[in-house]
Amino acid sequence: MTATLILIRHGRSLWNEQNRFTGWVDVPLTERGWREAETAGRQLAEYRFDVAYTSHLQRAICTLQVVLRENxxxxxxxxxxxxxxxxRESYQPxxxxxxxxxxxxxxxxxxxxxxxxLNKDQVLAEYxxxxxxxxxxxxDTPPPNGESLKDTVARALPYFDTAIRPRLLDDQTVLISAHGNSLRALTKELEDISDTDIVGLEIPTGVPIVYRLDRDGQALRIVDKRVLEHDA
Known part of the structure; x- marks a missing residue:
């Protein structure tokens, strides 16, 4: 048997549209972002999820809710x-x-x-x-009072290892709705991407990335990877 891991970056947000650094600012999805989430939901409609995860930010939560509504x-x-x-809620599914x-x-x-x-073009012009x-x-270069990708990896991977990896080792189907950099952190681990090469990885908004994974002891081996691109 194999496990399935589905990663989806939230649909396009207002500050994606405005070319601004977003980070932890809780901005909403745009109309395009809602449509991306709906399309992703239709693409994943027949999957039988065992567990799902998302961050505290509404753009990821809303994307996940739309995907689950279409299931x-x-x-x-x-x-x-x-x-x-x-x-904490005492009820368990x-x-x-x-x-x-x-x-x-x-x-x-x-x-x-x-x-x-801040607008990215203005930051580029100033610095x-x-x-x-x-x-x-x-x-590994954080902006002032912020995180580097290395810092993001350092907080995302321990959670993945303790909460998510055991599910995958148990051949479950796991859905994660998150963000460009937190998903880059997980992809770096899954695909064993170097510190240098991860810099060039771009994860599109609203596009499901589906991994089928085999168990190799306590390690996970990729059987195949599909990127469910949206029609133009």
Missing amino acids: RSGRTPIFLPAEGTVP VGNEFPVHLHVTALAERHYGDLQG GQEQFVKWRRGY
């Missing part, structure tokens, strides 16, 4: 808050239900610190190409 497997999602966010873990900050976008809210590229794409 036709007959299973019922039960939304559970991450530990420490609100009083049973039978034909499955857990959806909300507000998982380990899966949140990279925090862009003082750059959050120059070299500094801009280091902040935006460099692996």
Whole structure:
């Protein structure tokens, strides 16, 4: 048997549209973003999810909710808050239900610190190409008061290893709705991408990435990977 892991970056957000650094600012989806989520939901409609995860940011939560609304497997999602966010719900999914873990900050976008809210073109003009590229794409250079991709990897992977990996090792189907950089962190681990090469990886908004994974001891081996591109 094989496990299935589905990664989806949230649909296009307002600040994606405005070319601004977003990070942890909780901006909404655009109309295009809602449509991307709906298309992704139709593409994933027949999958039978065992568990789903998302961050605390509405663009990822809304994308996940739309995808689950389109699902036709007959299973019922039960939304559970991450530990420490609100009083814990004692009820646990049973039978034909499955857990959806909300507000998982380990899966949140990279925090862009003082750059959050700034237009990327203006930052480029003020600080120059070299500094801009280091902040935006460099692996281990954080912006002022923010995180680097290396920092994002350091918080995302422990959560993946403790909460998500055991599900995959148990041949489950896992859905993660998250963000460009937190998904780059997971992809780096799954595909064993180097610190240098991960800089060039771009994850499109609203496009499901489906991995089939085999178990190799406690390791996961990719059987195949499909990117479910949207029609133009």
